[in-house]
Amino acid sequence: MEVIGDHGRLIQPEKLVTAISELKSSVQGGGAKPTARRESKAAYVFLLPWILGFVGLAVVPMATSLYLSFTKYNLIQSPSWIGLGNFQRMLHDDRLWNSLRVTFTYVIVSVPLQLVFALAVAMLLDRGMRGLAFYRSIFYLPSLLGSSVAVAILWRQVFGTDGIVNQLLQMIGIEGRGWVSDPSTALGTIILLHVWTFGAPMLIFLAGLRQIPTMYYEAAQMDGTNRFQRFFHITLPLLSPIIFFNLVLQLIGSFQSFTQAFIVSGGTGGPADSTMFYTMYLYQKGFAELQMGYASAMAWALVLIIGAFTALNFLASKWWVFYDD
Amino acid sequence: MLLGAFLMIYPLLWLVVSSFRPADEIFRHSGLFITHLDFENYTSGWNALARPFQSYLMNSAILVIGAIIGNLFSCSLAAYAFARLEFRGKKWMFGAMLLTIMIPIHVIIVPQYIFFSRLDLINTFVPLLLPKFLATDSFFVFLMVQFIRGIPRELDEAARVDGAGHPRIFLKIILPLMTPALAATAIFTFIWTWNDFFSALIFLTDADVQTVPVALRSFIDASGSSNFGGMFAMSIVSLFPVFLVFLFGQKYLVKGIATTGLK
Numbered sequence: 376m377e378v379i380g381d382h383g384r385l386i387q388p389e390k391l392v393t394a395i396s397e398l399k400s401s402v403q404g405g406g407a408k409p410t411a412r413r414e415s416k417a418a419y420v421f422l423l424p425w426i427l428g429f430v431g432l433a434v435v436p437m438a439t440s441l442y443l444s445f446t447k448y449n450l451i452q453s454p455s456w457i458g459l460g461n462f463q464r465m466l467h468d469d470r471l472w473n474s475l476r477v478t479f480t481y482v483i484v485s486v487p488l489q490l491v492f493a494l495a496v497a498m499l500l501d502r503g504m505r506g507l508a509f510y511r512s513i514f515y516l517p518s519l520l521g522s523s524v525a526v527a528i529l530w531r532q533v534f535g536t537d538g539i540v541n542q543l544l545q546m547i548g549i550e551g552r553g554w555v556s557d558p559s560t561a562l563g564t565i566i567l568l569h570v571w572t573f574g575a576p577m578l579i580f581l582a583g584l585r586q587i588p589t590m591y592y593e594a595a596q597m598d599g600t601n602r603f604q605r606f607f608h609i610t611l612p613l614l615s616p617i618i619f620f621n622l623v624l625q626l627i628g629s630f631q632s633f634t635q636a637f638i639v640s641g642g643t644g645g646p647a648d649s650t651m652f653y654t655m656y657l658y659q660k661g662f663a664e665l666q667m668g669y670a671s672a673m674a675w676a677l678v679l680i681i682g683a684f685t686a687l688n689f690l691a692s693k694w695w696v697f698y699d700d
Numbered sequence: 701m702l703l704g705a706f707l708m709i710y711p712l713l714w715l716v717v718s719s720f721r722p723a724d725e726i727f728r729h730s731g732l733f734i735t736h737l738d739f740e741n742y743t744s745g746w747n748a749l750a751r752p753f754q755s756y757l758m759n760s761a762i763l764v765i766g767a768i769i770g771n772l773f774s775c776s777l778a779a780y781a782f783a784r785l786e787f788r789g790k791k792w793m794f795g796a797m798l799l800t801i802m803i804p805i806h807v808i809i810v811p812q813y814i815f816f817s818r819l820d821l822i823n824t825f826v827p828l829l830l831p832k833f834l835a836t837d838s839f840f841v842f843l844m845v846q847f848i849r850g851i852p853r854e855l856d857e858a859a860r861v862d863g864a865g866h867p868r869i870f871l872k873i874i875l876p877l878m879t880p881a882l883a884a885t886a887i888f889t890f891i892w893t894w895n896d897f898f899s900a901l902i903f904l905t906d907a908d909v910q911t912v913p914v915a916l917r918s919f920i921d922a923s924g925s926s927n928f929g930g931m932f933a934m935s936i937v938s939l940f941p942v943f944l945v946f947l948f949g950q951k952y953l954v955k956g957i958a959t960t961g962l963k
Contacts, residue, residue: 411786414785414786414787414866415785415786415787415788417781417785417865417866417867418781418785418786418787418790419781419787421777421778421780421781421785421866421870422777422778422781422782422787422793423777424773424774424777424778424833424834424835425774425777425778425781425797425834425835425841427834428774428831428833428834428835428836429793429796429797429800429834429835429836431834432808432812432830432831432834432836433800433803433808433836435811436807436808436809436810436811436812436815437803437807437808437811439811439814440807440808440810440811443810443811450814450817496704499701504701510701510705511954512946512950513705513708513709514705514708515953515954516709516712516943516946517708517709517712519891519942519946519953520712520939520942520943522895523894523895523913523938523939523942524895524897524912524913524914524916524917524938525913525916525935525936525938525939526712526935526939528916528919528920528931528935529711529712529715529932529935530711531920532727532928532932533711533714537727538727539711539714539730542730543730571708578954627802630804631804631805631806633897633898634897634898634913637897638897638917638920641920642917642920654806657806658898658902661810661813662813662902667810667814670806670810671807671810671811673806674804674806674807674810675807677804677806677807678803678804678807681802681804682802685802
């Protein structure tokens, strides 16, 4: 049953109770209109910090950066308009294309890998093993520490020429290499670092798995299904909104990742630009070489890329994300 | 499973153990056994950089405390308005707020840098703290909105009938009831600000205002010379506060992540 509310909106019955009490109090307060206006005024007071921040630290900077992307600007001389010059230059900038390739490789390999890992471990933990809280904490810890400079420094040493990875490999008779200093493996170590921080999505999956009623599994079991069938026909569809949610968040985040590659490569993006992420190249152009116009153009290209990926994600979700209600 | 968990944190354990080893022995051992604790690395690392390490710790601490106060204050105010009040433009403002979660920091940091350098505020904490007092961490606003929506409206109504205005309702009813959301916000703000590298790298270039992550980075920079022992020891020092927060704030962390997908 739905009732038409006072502004012509549909309101649900349970909300009607509060609507009535609101009406009552507004009658006591002397008519609906002044209350509404007073409420609006109060709302803007509460929102004042947010409005200032939204306008001053998001909208105006974004507009400025959009303007700068059409200019040449080095902080000292005033910006000079060069039209699409920065974007044309981007098309022919080999290092930029390389940084895009590095970033895409990183995103496309590490995000799915991390999510698969997170889901697998979450399912293992969900089978009700002893010490759940303990394992959950251990697996989550890297997520908290993983974005720190300290862990990136550690990673650089662990995968260094005489790091513990090589020492362990030596014990089983495999000749190691300088994982971080070899262009063909350096990016791999950073991907591994990202996968290592699977704890946060794991927690989200764990919460999601808890929501699936066990009777579904019991019924399916009685019908003689095997474990794989139950996974693909019950777990996966019911978990798909959460997988989707994780995927969107991780994609947006990993396109912007910076610290790990910056530290592991010692601030250079090397060896041979093999860990030169897009954001690192942007940082170099903008803040090391003070090419603020070019950096702004690059930033807007990044917005477009992330926006496109997110939109694609939402479009594709119609085919594989299953909403219960 | 136990083996997997052990492997997962092995690098961290190795880091802890190595920080207590004499510097020249660090890379000769991949194991975790240690004969005696050597604090030499801690004393050498503490004084290895441009400033003694407590200076960086102090700067980080000031930023963290400021950021927590700022976020709790500004985000809870905004969240109350979004969750409880009716006003013009609410829908698109809420949408815009959510959209800012998606916007990469790179689009706004260049103009922000220009703006703050015009005001001569580079190498002060203003560029890093001002945004927190203006509710720019939309994630937390969203988390709090979700939480406030779960608080029964009858409580507000009762207070309103008793003649309480919005400031009173917010302070006396909503704020005390939303402590779990506030705790989650405080904890995540702590960890993110403590670990924040990118904006600190850009806005803080003088040694005397630098934070712990930027200082750690200069171990790699200034090296060539290899004070690995000191670097490891200071890494441990930098991770320790996060670890403490993790130990004591776990309950809120787990809940916060499970409900909103924060990292």
